[in-house]
Amino acid sequence: MTDLVANPATAERARTGLSADALRRAMIDHVRYSIGRPAAALRPEHYYRALALAVRDRMQDNRVASTQTSLDLGSKVTCYLSAEFLMGPQLGANLLNLGIEQAARAALAELGQDLDEVLACEEEPGLGNGGLGRLAACYLDSLATLERPAIGYGIRYEFGIFDQELHDGWQVEKTDNWLDAGNPWEIAKPDVSYLVNWEGHTEHYHDDAGMARIRWVPGRVVKGVAYDTPIQGYGVKTCNVLTLWSARAVQEFALDAFNTGDYYKAVEEEVSAETVTKVLYPNDEPDAGKRLRLLQQFFFVSCSLQHVVHIMDDLADASLRDLPTRFALQLNDTHPSIGVAELMRILVDERRLEWNEAWAITVATFGYTNHTLLPEALEKWPLDLFGESLPRHLEIIYEINNRFLDEVRAKFPGDEDRVRRMSLIGEDGAKSVRMAHLATVGSHAINGVAALHSELLKDSVLKDFYELWPERFSNKTNGVTPRRFVALSNPGLRHLLDRRIGDGWLTHLDRLRGLEDFIEDDGFRQEWRDVKRANKARLAEFVRAETGVDLDPTWLFDIQVKRIHEYKRQHLNVLNIVTQYLRIKNNPGIDMAPRAFIFGGKAAPGYFLAKRIIKLITAVGDMINFDPEVNRYMKVVFLPNFNVQNAHLIYPAANLSEQISTAGKEASGTGNMKFMMNGALTIGTLDGANVEIREEAGAENFFLFGLTVDEVEALQADGYRPSSYIAANPELRAVLDLIAGGHFSHGDTEVFRPLIDNLTHHDPFLVLADYASYVQCQDRVSAAWQDRDAWSRMSILNAARSGKFSSDRAIEQYCDEIWGVRPVHVQPLDNG
Known part of the structure; x- marks a missing residue:
């Protein structure tokens, strides 16, 4: 390795320059001073860390400049x-956004390394369950x-x-210790920390002016410490920030207890405090899990609001009464909705x-995005548990x-x-605090x-609130970032698009309409197929490396990747697969388009x-994949551990x-949108954004099946009887009998009995009603x-x-129509 030239100007360029030479010098610098390894002991993961730190350095100038310009x-x-941010791997995204992919590749090549191998070293932070966290990440990128x-x-x-x-074939959960090797993207901010109260009781008192007041006397206090990750925009100087809170004990070590031999007591408070941010979404079936999940939500919201108030205090040109004009606080689903009561408390x-003044400020500051119509997903907290955990907040909620x-x-x-229906306190059965109602009212x-x-929100779960405040309701259809989910994950398509319509589509995705000019071009259609084939x-x-199953790239790739849930109906997909299996077995010479069925998702x-x-x-796949009579027509694969990283493939x-x-x-x-951008055709019901995807693509370029919302409601209102669909459809009956009879489970008739019984006697998501249409x-x-x-034309x-x-598009609508947040052109820092 070459030593860094001892020249201040050169050192400055090495710290912030975007050329291959500056990046190479920066990596050499970080290998020596940040990682501390001799050249002979370096492996690709060390080069990943060195490059990540070098890239972060370049983002930090933009980050500081963005803050200063905004102030x-x-x-x-x-x-x-x-509560969720699934950012995915950061190195590739940041190289793309800074426009230095080729410079990084060249810099690594000079050091004897391959960029793709280095990129593969990144551990993905799994800070979310699925779509909610991936959406949040896309929105930060767009902002x-x-x-x-x-x-x-x-x-x-x-x-x-x-x-x-x-x-x-059974899911087994393994610990995701994503921080084991450190996280080069985050910057610890121990000076940015706040105390969060928990449990205890409230006391009434009179202040110095004789006014009646209430104070919260906590039973426990936890400290939240900030960790900042810079979020770089594409092709701009703007670099925003993701602030994540980590829990610490207020007093980390009881020395007296340690000295007298009570070692557990010495660290008890620290261990107890750090469990708050130990694991994503603890199992909330037991009472202790519910309590911890509520504490997690309150903890990060309280730290965040205290931080916002602290920033307001530091502003010379504003007071706390100006909060709605300086900050827009958006609740991403009900998880952070305790923020309404917490801001009122502050x-x-x-x-x-x-x-009244505090309430006016609170309502003007908060916005709420609802992400579900499922009643079980609209958070409710048992009243007793909530009152024991957050006694002051329960009083505030009662007053609200x-x-x-x-x-x-x-x-x-x-x-x-x-x-009764609109009350923030649910009275049906055991009393509870309705968090969606709190978010809506606040x-x-x-x-x-x-x-x-x-529309369904206004007609169903929030109908009463819409009738009270129709002006508060609007739609903001989700979106995904084309930088990550096309340019980064599909470089072949990116290069084809750049050549044909120019690179402006990356920030103006409507320019993809220009592709329609080439639809009758035989050469372009072949290029399009070549990209897909690659x-x-x-x-x-x-797939071969992960599962051992060989797939033919000339086959139709039929993919369903998303969280495993009954309403998403992966089992409907399986029923069709078994139907095709039976057709092949009953007609060995059948003419059938070969197809690979690929699944992924976590339960x-x-x-x-x-x-x-x-x-x-997996059981159906095992039978089909090893049956030579069938596997020349179809194969079935379940890809384990679906995440952003393998989503790129x-x-x-x-x-x-x-x-x-x-x-x-x-x-x-949002997966439906990512597939569409990459040229997949959709088979779907008229549900969610599918409706708008079909409108945009054209009905002739969308495979529609199934009951509509109105038909679903009518069928359920009439008393849905799944057995009647089985009786009327011999093919469906044969499929269910084959699964129930143990054909795919080595003769075991018990393993799938719960699924079959659920479908034949209950079928809450109308799988059998939609089977024939599907x-x-x-x-x-x-x-x-x-x-x-x-x-190819449809694709x-x-x-x-x-x-x-x-x-x-989605973020522009939020900013212009709800938040009132305008573009700010960042001025570069004067490093002189």
Whole structure:
């Protein structure tokens, strides 16, 4: 290695320069001073860390400049509060956004390293369960790219979403120790820390002016420490920040106890405090799990709000009363909704504002995004547990509720049923605190995440609130970032698009419409197929390495990757697979388009039926993949441990995107958008954003099946009887009998009995009602696949018409229509 030249100007360039030579020198510098390894002991993971630190250095100039520019201009800032952030691997994304991919590749080559091998060393932080966290990550990317000042606030879970392994077809959860090798992207901020109270009781007292006040006397106090990750925008100087909070003990070590031999007591407080951010979403079935999950949510929200208030205190040109004009606080689902009560506590108890003024500030500051229509997903906390954990907040919620219900009674006199339905305190069965109601009442803007979802919100779960405040409701259809999910994950398509329509599509995705000019170009269609074929070969190689199953890249790749859940209906997909299996066995010479069925996704550890669905997929796959009579037509693969990293291989390789949830159950979906951008065709119901995808792509370029929302509601209202569908469809009956009879489970008739019994006697998500329509639609897919040019045209049109689903469009709407956050052109720092 070459020593860094001892020249201040050169050193400055090495710290911030974007050339290959500057990056090489910076890596040499970090290897020596940050990592401390001699050249002979270096491995690719050390070069990854050195390059990551070098890239972070370059982002930090932008980060400091972004903060300074925002402060100088008095700009309004978005604060995105989310319990989940699935950022995915950061190195590739940051190289792309800074425009230094080729410089990094050249710099590593000079050091004898390959960029792709170095990129593969990155450990992905699993700080979320799925779509909610991936959406939050896309939104942070778009906020920075659109030059809108923003802070993401969340939890620095020490252990993220579990790593998924399959043992004999069963999901096994393994600890995700993502911090084991450190995290070069984060910057610890021990000076940015706040105390968070918990449990205890409240006391009434009079202040120095004789005013009646209430103080919270906690039973326990935890300290939250900030860890900042810079979020670089694409092609701009703007670099925002993701602040994650980690829990620490207030007093870390009891020396007296240690000296007298009570070693456990000496560290008891530290151990207890650090459990708060130890693991993502503890199992909340037992009472202790519920309590810890509530503590996690309150902990990160309290730290975040205290931080915002601290920033307000530091502003020379504003007071706390100006909070709504300087910050927009967005609640990403109900997890952070305790923020409404916490901000009121800070304003009333600590800053001594009068209630009405504090409430006006709170409502004007908060917005709430609802992400679900499923009643079980709308958080409710048992009243006793909530009161023991957050005694002051329960008092505040009661006061909010009393005043709110007076407003309801004034608007709808005599309608006590409505009052009961809208109350923040649920009275059905055991009393509970309704967090979605708290978020709705405490926010000036409430939105759903797809046009259909937003309408269903207004017609169902939040109908009463919509009738009270129709002006507060709007729709903001989700979006995903084309930087990560096309440019980064599909470089072949990126180069093809750049050549044909220019590179402006990366920030103006509607420019993909220009592809329609080439749809009749034979050469372009062949190039399009070549890109897809290469992506399928890349995925096939990964599948072989992970599962041992060989896939033919010339086959149709039919992919369903998402969280495993009954409403997402992976088992409907399996029923069709078994149908095709039986058709082949009964007609060995059948003419059938060869197809690879690829699944991925995690089941919640306590979700019994979801785990049975994974077992069914793998069992059917084991039978089909090793049957020479069948495996020349079809194969079935379950890819374990679906995450952002392997999604980069999956989305670009798909020919068919499975979006088959029961109509009215999926709020939006974002995987459907990623597939579309990469040229996959969708088979789906009229659910979530599928409705808008079909509108954009054109009905002729979308494979539609299944009941509509109205038909689902009518069928359930009439008394749905799944047995009647079995009786009327011999093919369905044969499929269910084959599974129930143990054909795919070595004769074991018990292993899939819970699934079969659930379908035949209950079928809450109407799998059997949609079965015939789904199988017929899959037959149309097979027929369409046989016409190579027609399929290519449909594929091109899907990608060309995906512009609406950029997260840039979604964030622009949030900023302009809800948050009032304007673009800020960052001025470079004067490093002189």
